[in-house]
Amino acid sequence: MSANAAAAEQATNEEQQEFLTFVLGDENYALDIMTVKEIRGYENVTKIANAPDFIKGVINLRGDIVPIIDLRIKFNVGEASYNEFTIVIMLMIGERVVGIVVDEVSDVIKVKESEIKPPPEFGVAFDSAYLHGLTTVKDDMIILVNIQKLISSDELGLFDPNAQAEYE
Amino acid sequence: MSVDMSQFFGVFFEESQEHLDEMEHLLMELSLEAPDIEDLNSIFRAAHSIKGGSGVFGFDALTGLTHVMENILDLARKDELVITKTIVDQLLVTVDTLKNILHCYQNEEEINWAEIETGTIALEQLLKSDDVISADSSQTENGQKDAQNAQAKDEIEGFGLFEHPVTSNDDDFGFFEPLDPVSEEKAYGFYEDEEVKSESDAKTSAPVKTDDDGFGFFDDASGAHQIIPSDDNQSDLKQAPLSSTLSPSANKTASAKQAEPLKSTNANIKGAEKSAPRKVKSENKESSSIRVDTNKIDSLVNLVGELVITQSMIKIVGKEVQGETEEKLEGAIGELSRNIREIQEAVMSMRMLPMSFAFNRFPRVVRDLADKLGKDVNLVIEGGATEIDKGMIEKLVDPLTHLIRNSVDHGIEMPDKRKAAGKTAQGTVILSAQQRGGSILISITDDGAGLNRERILDKAIANGLDVAADIKDADVWNLIFEPGFSTAEAVTDVSGRGVGMDVVRRNIESIGGSVEIESHQGVGSVFRIRLPLTLAIVDGMCVSVGGQTYVIPLTNIIESMQPAKEQIKTLAKDKVLWVRGEYWPLVQMHKLMNIDNAKTNITDAIVVLVETSRKRFGILVDTLEGQQQVVIKSLEQHYKRVPGVAGATIMGDGSVAMILDIESIAAEVKTPSHQEVPIVS
Structure with missing residues (x-):
């Protein structure tokens, strides 16, 4: 009884992490809100020659040339359509800024470490190496993405390999 | 009450570095016959300032050495010690030692006390060798x-x-x-x-x-x-x-x-x-001057770049305004753009430094090298006041050092050989800089033996390069820029080690420059380096391909033209363009950059003829959009290097355009096999 109370006590003291949830196709994802620089609408991009198709191109973010990637194309989820509701989350990964195209940004959630369950080995578009875990909010399953690891991964090839080490 | 001294370290290091440079410079200038008392005073003051500062900050290694140095200089300026070449040499060595120590302190490295000890003893020996000192000490x-x-x-x-x-x-x-x-x-x-x-x-x-x-x-x-x-x-x-x-x-x-x-x-x-x-x-x-962190200037340069872009945006929006306000707005925008241009020029000039910052170290380099080789070489420096972007000076020092060492080592002959050839025993190396339009021309001229055609060709063949026997001189000279090319008979500590001419060319090209050689057997050689004035802004021609805008640097462009059908020939399946008696290979932008919806019919398109240090070719684009100054933005800051692209820029409407890297595109271009593309002289 008292042990339970102590555990509950500990749980409330436990540090809560904030995540921004977003939708890709039918799946709910979330990423660490501390990496988010800003959220903006999708605008025309300038294509980069001979880049893979999930790298949409670059935009001018107040004078910085910033790449925009579409995770829907990379992980083959949902439909890669662009309209006035298409959202770009600008992420700050180390010193670099990268924008990701998502279908929808929904909410900010607070998650305690104890509420995070280990990621499944399959059934998710992302390689489990890039996942932080799973959590449930109001009966919805949300996949927590380790966005830093994903963006700086070789798989996306966004950065030169030598520059990559700093972000891992 | 204790003050954190470390906050002043940076200033001390910078000042000391300047003092050391000044000392070196003055020592080099010092005439042994009639030393100028003011120069001696200045050298003394420089040594003294370093000593004072190092004492305050507890950099003991500097204090000791400068102290002995000061003693010598003090005697010299009081005419109690005759300055000889040995003394100047030893003082120069000491300056080097001091630079090393300063470097160690700056990077918090281990101090080489042995070096200091040797230096101090050597200096003290100089004092002792002169009987003046005994009188002085008494x-x-x-x-x-x-x-x-x-x-x-x-x-x-x-x-x-x-x-x-x-x-x-x-x-x-x-x-x-x-x-x-x-x-x-x-x-x-x-x-x-x-x-x-x-x-x-x-x-x-x-x-x-x-x-x-x-x-x-x-x-x-x-x-x-x-x-x-x-x-x-x-x-x-x-x-x-x-x-x-x-x-x-x-x-x-x-x-x-x-x-x-x-x-x-x-x-x-x-x-x-x-x-x-x-x-x-x-x-x-x-x-009259203040010290400013270069980062602050760089951010100012960036901000002004932003301002230029914002101004073009306003201009575009302004076109939509109708009626009386349009006129007023137009006037105001005109005023704004004039002001911005002036701000831009002022800010850019802050980044500019005279070439002498790079040149001043060379008298020493030449002197040491000439001494070592037993040659007599006079270095003439011209145009040291020519201003150039600070970032480029730093990147120029290594290639220039290499070229100058080459000129002294390979170019200038031994005195007896020179006399035999009817030249003066003293060789001359001229290092000059001048501004030519939007670029800086740096040339290193020597009156030495000139490049040896036969030896270069032999070496090229030994290296497995495919060279024709009747290859033009200019092309022969360019062979020395190939990797692993050193005609030095033996690797000495002067030449033939480590970096070669290929690195020189790569370094120069990395800052948007080019290098060419002119050489005449027995008369001498000239190495000409052409550089843009600044790294931050480029004059470019905006072209459009399949709705995407690209910028081609104007320095590369010769002309643009609409090709006629009869000018297009096919050579080994590649299209070439016949212009004024020459075949120009064609690069199709939409193929190179993988762009859809571009004009594929050559006669509908526009050809931009471009040249690099190595090749000339035509680039096929849809339309020309006009000439414009663009601010170069790094792609690598948030992304990575893109082949064929030098950087990006932001156009007036806020969109991003890629700046083409003609040099790297040139590497991909196949020259028609039997048609030698002339190298521009």
Whole structure:
């Protein structure tokens, strides 16, 4: 009884992490809100020659040339359509800024470490190496993405390999 | 109460570096026959400033060495030591050692005490080798002994010279204002003014000397003798009630000095005393320039770039305005763009430094190298005042050093060989910089043997390069830029090691420049480096391909044209363009950049003829959009390098356009096999 109370006590003291949830196709994802620089609408991009198709191109973010990637194309989820509701989350990964195209940004959630369950080995578009875990909010399953690891991964090839080490 | 000294370290390091550079420069300039006293003073001051600073911050390694250096220089400027080449050489070595130590402190590395020890001993040897020093040291001893005797009269002569309230000899010292006893404090401060004035005033140089010598009284009395214009005055002065004329503070200083351990030499004391004039000097400097972190300037450059873009955006929006306001708006935008252009120029000029920043180190390089090789080489520097972007200076130093070393080592022949060829024994290397339109031209000219065609060709064949026997000279010279190409017969520590000419060319191309060679057997060679004025802005031609805008740097463009059908030929399945008697290979932008919806029919498209240091070719685009100055933005900051693209820029409407890297595209271009594409001379 008292042990339970102590555990509950500990749980409330436990540090809560904030995540921004977003939708890709039918799946709910979330990423660490501390990496988010800003959220903006999708605008025309300038294509980069001979880049893979999930790298949409670059935009001018107040004078910085910033790449925009579409995770829907990379992980083959949902439909890669662009309209006035298409959202770009600008992420700050180390010193670099990268924008990701998502279908929808929904909410900010607070998650305690104890509420995070280990990621499944399959059934998710992302390689489990890039996942932080799973959590449930109001009966919805949300996949927590380790966005830093994903963006700086070789798989996306966004950065030169030598520059990559700093972000891992 | 303790102050964190480390916050001043940065300034000290920078200043010391400047002092060392100045010392090196002056030492190189110093004529051995008639050393200029002002130069010696300047070298002394530089050494002294470093010593003072290092003492304050506890950089003991610097203090010791500069101290001995100071002693030598002090004797030299008092004509008690004859400056010889050996001394200058040793002083230069010491400057190098000091640079190393400074570097160690700066990077918090281990200090090489052995090097300092050797340096100090070598310097002290110089002092000992001259019998002057014995006289000096006895004088010093005397001085100290006398100083102990409170306000000894003789030794304070020099001092009394200024402070002396007597009226009889005021006339003789016309340049000192008559002093009365109450203005003693003022008189004391008088030195500071004199120090500054003395730079030009020969007459005042005498008192300055006294001042430098720590009021003269720790020094030898003879110093004072030299200064004093007439013996009458001197005797007058001697009899003056000196102790009473000394201001309290002066008394205090004097006694404080006496309390110092005797083993400290006069130079040490001078160190403390001289801080006042030094301050005056630095204040003068500060009034005309300030130190600014380069990052701050860079961010200013960026912001102005943003401003340029914003202004173009306003201009575009302004076109939509109708009626009376349109006119007003247009006028205001015109005004704005003029102002912005001026701001831009002003900011860019802040980044500009004279080429002499890079050039000044070369007299030393040439001197050392010529000595080592037993050659006689005169380096002539022209156009050191030409201004160039700071970022480029840093990147130019290595390639320039390499080229100059090459000229001295390979270009200039040995003196006897030169005489045999009917030339003067002394070889000449001319390093010059000049501005030509939007670019800087740096040339390194030597009157040596010139490049050896046969040897280069032999080496090329040995390296497995495919060369025709009747290859043009210009193409032969360009072969030396190939990797692994050194015709030096043996690897010496001068040439033929490590970096080759390929690195030189790569470094120059990395800052948007090009290098070409002109050489004549027996007459000499010229290496010409052409560089853009700045790295941050480029004049470009905007072209459109399949709705995407690209920028081609104007420096690469020869002309643009709409090709006629009969000009297009097919060579080994590749299209080439026949223009004025030459075949130009064609690069199709939409293929290169993988763009849809571009014009694929060559006769519908526009060909932009471009040239690089290696090749000339045509680029096929849809339309030309106009010429524009663009601010270069890095793609690598948030993404990575893109092949064929030098960077990106932001257009007037806020969209991003890629700037083409013609040099790297050129590498992909196949030259028609049997058609030698001429190298532009």
